[in-house]
Amino acid sequence: MRIATWNVNSVGARLPRLLDWLQTREPDVVALQETKTNEAGFPTAEVEALGYSVMHVGDGRWNGVAVLSRVGLEAVSRQLPGMTEPRYAVADCGGLRTVSVYVPNGRSVDDPHYAYKLDWFDALRHTLDDQDPAQPLVIMGDFNVARNDADVWDIRSFAGSTHVTPPERAALESLIDWGLVDVTARPGKNDRPFTYWDYRAGMFHKDLGMRIDYVLASPSVTVQDAYVDREARKGTGPSDHAPIVVDLTLPS
DNA sequence: ATGTCCGTAACCTACGGA
Numbered sequence: 001m002r003i004a005t006w007n008v009n010s011v012g013a014r015l016p017r018l019l020d021w022l023q024t025r026e027p028d029v030v031a032l033q034e035t036k037t038n039e040a041g042f043p044t045a046e047v048e049a050l051g052y053s054v055m056h057v058g059d060g061r062w063n064g065v066a067v068l069s070r071v072g073l074e075a076v077s078r079q080l081p082g083m084t085e086p087r088y089a090v091a092d093c094g095g096l097r098t099v100s101v102y103v104p105n106g107r108s109v110d111d112p113h114y115a116y117k118l119d120w121f122d123a124l125r126h127t128l129d130d131q132d133p134a135q136p137l138v139i140m141g142d143f144n145v146a147r148n149d150a151d152v153w154d155i156r157s158f159a160g161s162t163h164v165t166p167p168e169r170a171a172l173e174s175l176i177d178w179g180l181v182d183v184t185a186r187p188g189k190n191d192r193p194f195t196y197w198d199y200r201a202g203m204f205h206k207d208l209g210m211r212i213d214y215v216l217a218s219p220s221v222t223v224q225d226a227y228v229d230r231e232a233r234k235g236t237g238p239s240d241h242a243p244i245v246v247d248l249t250l251p252s
Numbered sequence: 253a254t255g256t257c258c259g260t261a262a263c264c265t266a267c268g269g270a
Binding site for chain 1: 253254255256257258259260268269270
């Protein structure tokens, strides 16, 4: 099974590239984030025409997540308990419980949105309280946290910034500590498996990026291969995030 | 290293958010 996660930064603006990418990469299950549209605005017909079932939640503004699957899709949850924003969608896809998450950005450490981000993480962690560790599960998406100093281009540039603070990292770590594996992408042309580069200042071309998107997999998922699809960040009209593509096998 | 891009609301440009 091939799975992928991608923050598309508007599924409307990204539609031609998304459809091309689905056809060339042929993932079985896809988690999308930051669709920036509502139910009516999601390009369901275009995606279904490529053989995918679609689950999407969004209110049309700065959030929205989806799960696409061509190996069956049964919706499990559309809302993270206690949180109203559409940043969480869960579906069972061909034996794999698939969670698409778009963790709040946090904005700045003195902003209420930062506390909201930590609360959101806490709520996400609590969903694992009832989770069977033996069930094949992936939680993937934009976590808006760089797990280690090496996951940003220069940690000195992040003094006082969100995405690298100990509380944020502890929140991400608590998910992993439950028993999930941080699926590591193989090195590409560059050693650092960044998934996000700011649009500004030629950051992508200088490879000044951040690893803030993750695939977290439960132990019964066997990973065959994983890579950051940098090609999707190149050319005309890319998202500011690149997808992570993972080939895996599930227990029979 | 705040230099771009996105959607919105309202217009032919400014703004919030990332």
